[in-house]
Amino acid sequence: MLKSVAWGGLATVALLAAAPAAASGYYFNKPGVSRDTYMADVAECMELAGGVRPANISTPYSPNIYAAGAVAFFAGIMRSRERRRLSSAVERTCMADKGYARYQIGNALLREIRDISDEEQRMDRLFGLAASDAPIGTRMPE
Amino acid sequence: VKLLARFMLWAGLATLVCVSAWASGPLREVPTILDPTKGYALVEIRNHDGGPQPGIVTFARYDPVDGDVRGGLRSPGSSLGRGVAVRVSAVRRSLLRNDERRLFLLELEPDIWVIEGAAGTAFSLGSLTFTVRAGEVLDLGVFSPRTDWPDGEGPTRLTAGRLVGMALLGPFARTPEPRPAMLEIRRRDTGDFPVPDSLASRIVPAQFNEGARFGNYLGGLVNRVNGREGRPGEQQPASPEEPPSEPVAENRD
Numbered sequence: 001m002l003k004s005v006a007w008g009g010l011a012t013v014a015l016l017a018a019a020p021a022a023a024s025g026y027y028f029n030k031p032g033v034s035r036d037t038y039m040a041d042v043a044e045c046m047e048l049a050g051g052v053r054p055a056n057i058s059t060p061y062s063p064n065i066y067a068a069g070a071v072a073f074f075a076g077i078m079r080s081r082e083r084r085r086l087s088s089a090v091e092r093t094c095m096a097d098k099g100y101a102r103y104q105i106g107n108a109l110l111r112e113i114r115d116i117s118d119e120e121q122r123m124d125r126l127f128g129l130a131a132s133d134a135p136i137g138t139r140m141p142e
Numbered sequence: 143v144k145l146l147a148r149f150m151l152w153a154g155l156a157t158l159v160c161v162s163a164w165a166s167g168p169l170r171e172v173p174t175i176l177d178p179t180k181g182y183a184l185v186e187i188r189n190h191d192g193g194p195q196p197g198i199v200t201f202a203r204y205d206p207v208d209g210d211v212r213g214g215l216r217s218p219g220s221s222l223g224r225g226v227a228v229r230v231s232a233v234r235r236s237l238l239r240n241d242e243r244r245l246f247l248l249e250l251e252p253d254i255w256v257i258e259g260a261a262g263t264a265f266s267l268g269s270l271t272f273t274v275r276a277g278e279v280l281d282l283g284v285f286s287p288r289t290d291w292p293d294g295e296g297p298t299r300l301t302a303g304r305l306v307g308m309a310l311l312g313p314f315a316r317t318p319e320p321r322p323a324m325l326e327i328r329r330r331d332t333g334d335f336p337v338p339d340s341l342a343s344r345i346v347p348a349q350f351n352e353g354a355r356f357g358n359y360l361g362g363l364v365n366r367v368n369g370r371e372g373r374p375g376e377q378q379p380a381s382p383e384e385p386p387s388e389p390v391a392e393n394r395d
Contacts (some may be wrong), residue, residue, distance in 0.1 A: 015260040028233075048264075048357065051357055051361060085317075090363055093364055096370075097267045097365075099373075142290065
């Protein structure tokens with residue numbers, strides 16, 4: 001149970017932080033889902049997303065240390081971006097497989113949830129969205 | 143000298159054990175005498191999406207009690223120890239091949255095996271297991287790996303504009319959304335590679351069991367082995383005609 005709560009807390013942070021800077025965040029909704037089921041589903045999907053390992057990007061050899069550093073820098077950016085893309089795809093596929101739909105929320109609601117300092121209250125708010133029979137926001141593709 | 147000879151003998155025996163443990167995998171030709179301590183599986187794998195790229199399928203030993211690949215995060219107690227291969231990939235060393243498909247004969251340890259993944263996608267959300275018994279030859283059938291596109295999506299063409307964009311923008315170029323793979327599995331038919339004569343008398347069709355779940359150990363995407371069609375409660379995306387639900391806030395700060 002503690003592990004589920006920990007994963008759930010982590011999921012909240014991940015969900016709210018995953019939003020691109022210029023856009024809003026999203027949440028997963030499955031009407032009537034129980035809290036324990038939701039926690040277990042999120043934990044399982046995050047575990048699968050955590051297994052993502054993007055392929056190493058081979059960088060050409062250069063005797064110039066500045067050139068090698070610059071190439072490695074951009075290779076690092078690419079690899080990090082690929083890991084985020086794959087993790088997000090795994091999370092979305094996994095949650096869709098469990099019957100959840102994805103809804104986009106605006107920045108005001110995102111800020112409201114993010115500003116809740118108490119972890120338990122924040123989870124309550126997020127779970128309210130996740131289990132709602134009338135989900136708010138715009139339905140997003142998987 | 144006697145000590146050295148004894149050491150060499152033990153080292154040789156240890157090497158032999160390690161080699162026999164690593165020996166599982168695809169065979170280039172049907173052995174004249176099948177190892178009675180091993181099981182065998184015959185599988186035909188079609189090219190990915192029917193294109194020029196060969197299909198790749200990975201099998202792993204499965205722990206049905208803890209519900210994970212042996213030695214996985216959920217089943218550390220079933221670890222096979224160092225040097226013992228837990229998975230076998232049908233990548234190289236096929237019995238027969240042409241431009242569209244390859245026929246593999248896999249030499250496997252007697253155990254419960256799971257179809258772990260194809261083309262880098264792990265079938266962690268739901269896959270098939272089959273039992274390999276010593277001295278038995280299984281026919282797994284014909285596997286066709288393909289991309290599991292959502293409704294309304296399909297492969298995108300690499301246009302000249304996109305190629306130039308990728309060249310100019312490098313890591314910042316927009317890339318297509320990654321989509322997982324799935325497998326179409328069917329029994330061997332008349333148009334497929336025939337079963338080798340030496341195996342024809344003893345080969346039996348594999349019995350698959352559904353519902354195997356496990357961790358993402360291939361490092362890529364995840365899916366069900368039969369793709370989104372196999373999902374228990376799939377929700378379709380909203381159609382354009384459907385009125386959008388009321389936004390709760392504007393999207394700009």
